[in-house]
Amino acid sequence: MNKCDALIIGGSAGSLDVLLKVLPELNPALSFPIIIVVHRKHGADSLLPELLAGRTSLIVKEIDEKEPILAGTIYVAPSDYHTLIEKDRSFSLDCSEKINYSRPAIDATFQTAAEVYRDKLVCLLLSGSNADGVNGLISVKAWGGTTVIQDPQTAQVAYMPQQAANFAKIDYTLAIEAMAEFINLLS
Amino acid sequence: MNQELVVISDEQVEILLGDLLEYYGYDFTGYSKASIKRRILRLYGLDKQLSFAEFRYKINNDTAYFKRFVEQITVNVTEMFRDPGFFKTLRDTVLPKLGTYPLIRIWLAGCSTGEEAYSVSIILKELNLLHKSLIYATDINPAVLEKAGQGMFAMSQMKQYSENYIQSGGTKDFSSYYTANYSLAKFSDELKSRIIFSTHNLVSDHSFNEFQLILCRNVLIYFDRDLQHKVLSLFDESLEGLGYLALGSKETLDFSPLARNYKRVPGEKIWRKVS
Incomplete structure (x- = not known):
């Protein structure tokens, strides 16, 4: 596999538990950024970044618009905005129409990242109850990136990774226990 | 689900934005690129445009379509008492x-x-x-x-x-x-x-x-x-x-x-x- 310049993890229902299990096992000196896009309810101050920060010594922060994307940091997509990746490897936010009933939409981040990071992008789609992320994975593949899904049999809600397996070309299918090691080896 | 991968290159986005400025006086060149490109791709797919050349021609020569273009590439999603x-x-x-x-x-x-x-x-x-x-x-x-x-x-x-x-x-x-x-x-x-x-x-x-x-x-x-x-x-x-x-x-x-x-x-x- 090519050197990884960014890992993007998308998920919906049932994905938080996976993240909470995987994060503590991650190498604290990752040579690439991790961008997390999970569906969640739009509320005032979300506790998600804080919750994740408690499980890792990597820096965890909610994304700010126009922020440069740096290695060794875990970025969490804010609720009620789509997170897009700019060519200069910074974030921009967008509050256009929901996609797949979702904002943030995993597709929006996967698709814009696909073209920027090309064969140095790895996208992982976790448990979830709709098909958001599937079109994104198709784009990732088309631009030469690596596609990974949570093994649907290990997912609380299998629909999302199963749809990905049905419609996109998937390079790796991982059980939860295998994810941390897989990610650490991308470094 | 099987989406076609419609591709408009960054250069083509620049060409369209250049046209808008030159022909209509609308300056979108300072807009965030990822977002505007996404909007353009969305419209391109939505209107089932056959080619970039045709899309560009229509924007520059059909006033009604130009209006639609500006309307669609700007984001107009809003709600009452949001936040x-x-x-x-x-x-x-x-x-x-x-x-x-x-x-x-x-x-x-x-x-x-x-x-x-x-x-x-x-x-x-x-x-x-x-x-x-x-x-x-x-x-x-x-x-x-x-x-x-x-x-x-x-x-x-x-x-x-x-x-x-x-x-x-x-x-x-x-x-x-x-x-x-x-x-x-x-x-x-x-x-x-x-x-x-x-x-x-x-x-x-x-x-x-x-x-x-x-x-x-x-x-x-x-x-x-x-x-x-x-x-x-x-x-x-x-x-x-x-x-x-x-x-x-x-x-x-x-x-x-x-x-x-x-x-x-x-x-x-x-x-x-x-x-």
Whole structure:
């Protein structure tokens, strides 16, 4: 596999538990950024970044618009905005129409990242109850990136990774226990 | 599910933006690239364009299609009382402070289809300030302003808007502000009576008045840093001393040199001009 310049993890229902299990096992000196896009309810101050920060010594922060994307940091997509990746490897936010009933939409981040990071992008789609992320994975593949899904049999809600397996070309299918090691080896 | 991978290159995006500037005087070159490209790709797919050449020709030669293009590449998603906490601060802190002025001038920049203008109008009415307020609601896009002027929004949204309204500190019956007309809710003319809808392009147009409150929420996110600075200067020129500037929940004045002249209202993306 090519050197990884960014890992993007998308998920919906049932994905938080996976993240909470995987994060503590991650190498604290990752040579690439991790961008997390999970569906969640739009509320005032979300506790998600804080919750994740408690499980890792990597820096965890909610994304700010126009922020440069740096290695060794875990970025969490804010609720009620789509997170897009700019060519200069910074974030921009967008509050256009929901996609797949979702904002943030995993597709929006996967698709814009696909073209920027090309064969140095790895996208992982976790448990979830709709098909958001599937079109994104198709784009990732088309631009030469690596596609990974949570093994649907290990997912609380299998629909999302199963749809990905049905419609996109998937390079790796991982059980939860295998994810941390897989990610650490991308470094 | 099987989507076609429609591809327009970055160079082709630049060509389209160059055309818009040259033929129509619309300058989108300072917009965030990922977002505008996504909008263009979306429209390209939506209208099932056969080729880039044809798409470009149509934009440059068919006025109706050009209008559609501008309408579709700008984001017009908005709602009433979006981020209720923000509107609560307007109601409890900002507008009562402005209530001492004989005439309150408010600029709502990038008002889209008007949902926020009507939200502000409702709060002003409840604070008994509407009669001495003027809301200048502007947008680059004439089509959305026409819709805003009608004051009619989808009935299906009213449950959400009513919840937002209550969370923002509203205590009246929200449905008393509109009459239901099949699938549409028509807001009362009184709310509209103090709103002036007008086109204004933040990229190219100048300041047109002085205001005590400028709201521009979720517009700057679509601009690159340089354009953000330029637009923030325009707001600064248009804001009276002790006036307020309100931005979207993920936008900030922090990176602007203007920040030192402003004091932030705690907990909200609202800044007061203090010098």
